[in-house]
Amino acid sequence: FIFIAMPINPSYSIIPYAAALHTAGVHTIATTAGFRWLVTGCQDGKIYKWDFFESMNGKVPLTQSQKQPHVDTVTHSGVMLSSWSNDESTTATKKTTGPPAPVHAIAVHSQGLWGLTGVPTGEIKLWSMRYEEGYPIHRFKDNGHTATVSCLELAEDEQSFYSGGWDNKIMKWDLNTGQNLLSIINQGSQLAHLSIHPDHILTASLDGIVALYSHSFELIRKLQLPPKTPPWSLSACPSGDGKKIYVGRRNGTVDEYDVGEGKCVRSLKLPSNSGPVSYVMAMPDNRHLMCASNDNIRLWDLDFDSIQKGVVPFIIVPGHHGGVVSRILVDKDYKYLVTSSGNRGWEGNETNVCLFYEVSKTDGK
Numbered sequence: 426f427i428f429i430a431m432p433i434n435p436s437y438s439i440i441p442y443a444a445a446l447h448t449a450g451v452h453t454i455a456t457t458a459g460f461r462w463l464v465t466g467c468q469d470g471k472i473y474k475w476d477f478f479e480s481m482n483g484k485v486p487l488t489q490s491q492k493q494p495h496v497d498t499v500t501h502s503g504v505m506l507s508s509w510s511n512d513e514s515t516t517a518t519k520k521t522t523g524p525p526a527p528v529h530a531i532a533v534h535s536q537g538l539w540g541l542t543g544v545p546t547g548e549i550k551l552w553s554m555r556y557e558e559g560y561p562i563h564r565f566k567d568n569g570h571t572a573t574v575s576c577l578e579l580a581e582d583e584q585s586f587y588s589g590g591w592d593n594k595i596m597k598w599d600l601n602t603g604q605n606l607l608s609i610i611n612q613g614s615q616l617a618h619l620s621i622h623p624d625h626i627l628t629a630s631l632d633g634i635v636a637l638y639s640h641s642f643e644l645i646r647k648l649q650l651p652p653k654t655p656p657w658s659l660s661a662c663p664s665g666d667g668k669k670i671y672v673g674r675r676n677g678t679v680d681e682y683d684v685g686e687g688k689c690v691r692s693l694k695l696p697s698n699s700g701p702v703s704y705v706m707a708m709p710d711n712r713h714l715m716c717a718s719n720d721n722i723r724l725w726d727l728d729f730d731s732i733q734k735g736v737v738p739f740i741i742v743p744g745h746h747g748g749v750v751s752r753i754l755v756d757k758d759y760k761y762l763v764t765s766s767g768n769r770g771w772e773g774n775e776t777n778v779c780l781f782y783e784v785s786k787t788d789g790k
Contacts, residue, residue, distance in 0.1 A: 436713060436787055437724060439762060441744035443480040443781040444487060444495055445503025447473070450767030450775035452528055452751050458535040460756045462506070463763060464554075465779055466542060468770070470511045470525020472559065477761070479504040480781055494776075496743045503779065509559025511542050511550070529770055532577040532586060541586060543574025549588060549598070565598050568605040573770065576619035587626065589616030595628065595642065612636040612647050617659045617769075627670070629661040631771070635672050637684070648672070648682050651689040659769070660704040665711035673702030679716055679725075691730055693738075695723065703773070704750045709759055715742065717750035719773065722764065744780045749773035759784055 449469035456463050456477070463475040476484075485502040492500065510525040526544040533540040533554065539562065543549050547570030551563040565588075576589035580597075585606065588596045593614055597607040613630025620627045625645055626638040633656040637645040648670060650656060657675035663684075664671065670682040679693040679702055693716070695702065700719030707714050714725045722742040729738030748766040755762045762782040767775050 435724065435740045436710065436726075437708065438785045438787050439724065439742045439782050441496065441499050441780040441782045443483075443501035443503055444491070444499050445473075445475050445480065445505070445779040445781070446491065447471075447777045447779070450751075450769075450777055451765040451779055452767040452769045453531045454752050454754055454763060454765045454779060455531045455533045455540070456754055456756075456763070457533055457537040460761050460763075462533075462537050463779070463781075464531060464533050464540060465765065466511065466528025466531040467777075468527045468767060468775075470527055471508055472511055472528060472531070472540075472542065473508045474506045474554070474558070475779075476504040476506055477763075477781060481761075481783070495780075499744065499780065501781075503781070507558050509552075511544065527770060529573055529575045530577040530588075532579050534579075534583060541577050541579075543570070543577065543588070543590070545573045547571045547574060547590060547592065549574055549577070551600075563603055565603055565605075567603075568608065569596065570594055575616050575769070578619055578621045580621065587619060587621060589619040589628065591615040593630075595619065595626075595638070597642070607642050609638075609642045612644065618661050620662070622663060622667070624667070627661055627663060629658045629672060631658070632656045633658045633672075633674070635661050635670060635682070637670075646684065646687050648687065648689070651680060651692065654678075654680065654692075657701065659771075660702070660717075662705050662707050662714075664707050665709050671705045671707065671714055673705045673716065673718075675701040677702060677718060679705055679714070681727075693725060693727075693730060696720075701749075701773070704753050706753045706755065715753060717745065717753060717764070719747065719749065721746060722750065722753075742782075744782070745776070747774060748776035755784070 449467045453466040460477045480503045483501040549565040553560040570590040572591035613634030614632040618629035635648040655675045661672045672680045677695045677699045704717040723739040725739040749768045751767040765779045
């Protein structure tokens with residue numbers, strides 16, 4: 426008798442069609458509204474602007490050698506519109522003072538008017554994205570970070586933004602005055618994740634500590650590491666209804682926390698050879714979770730804890746393989762998705778590529 430576990434019937438079809446190839450690790454990505462433009466930031470200090478829909482429509486095909494590392498559906502090349510350097514230029518003279526700085530965090534205006542990136546000194550650069558792309562408009566530095574800026578997120582009204590860095594600090598900035606509005610020391614170490622939600626701010630630190638703050642930076646909840654869990658985390662996300670928090674771990678697990686109770690209620694265990702879980706993203710149906718590890722990206726059915734008799738609780742999302750996933754972005758209607766691979770300045774292999782996906786709901790239950 427041979428027992429064979431069968432995968433779940435998927436509720437989503439997630440298929441990659443285009444690859445935006447880079448020459449260095451892609452540490453961060455951001456998109457304008459409706460996925461019109463994708464902006465990528467890399468280890469080599471370059472910022473690239475891509476046309477998402479021209480890429481998906483196959484305006485530029487991949488060569489045979491470029492297709493080789495990818496699954497069969499990936500036949501289109503990313504259509505790059507422009508690029509510029511994340512240099513240490515001054516606002517007044519645009520004179521560079523050193524080599525381009527690695528781009529660990531990026532945020533862009535919804536209509537693509539301007540963007541933000543950080544530099545290793547802790548400064549945050551505001552640059553033009555339409556006229557004279559990459560031109561430095563302002564540098565946020567007074568009472569600012571003192572180390573690499575690893576996270577940038579715009580407020581919903583795009584009049585302010587939030588930043589987090591390797592100096593363990595979280596800050597809020599006014600985009601009109603350039604002033605630092607709020608600043609606190611994070612509950613954990615180097616900030617690896619920062620996301621803004623209607624009722625709270627969610628952070629995850631390299632030492633594995635996850636915290637919830639109010640928009641005025643009052644601590645709501647500090648989520649401690651479960652017993653015997655290695656101190657590490659690069660990503661966290663809330664569930665669709667906001668009642669749970671999911672945290673990727675170094676030991677190939679995803680911890681599920683109950684927000685109300687403030688404790689870990691279960692751990693999803695990926696196959697032993699998966700590697701660290703570098704990114705997690707909940708789907709809107711409150712049942713599925715995307716888990717990115719070195720070997721693959723998995724779509725996990727949260728009705729199951731682990732591989733059980735007759736059932737594998739996930740499907741493999743085709744495309745990614747063999748590197749750290751730095752980010753996963755999806756449009757507001759969950760029709761399109763982008764993944765990027767870069768180690769964000771910490772450790773791990775990189776594939777130096779962004780994959781563009783089409784997402785559709787299926788009849789899977």
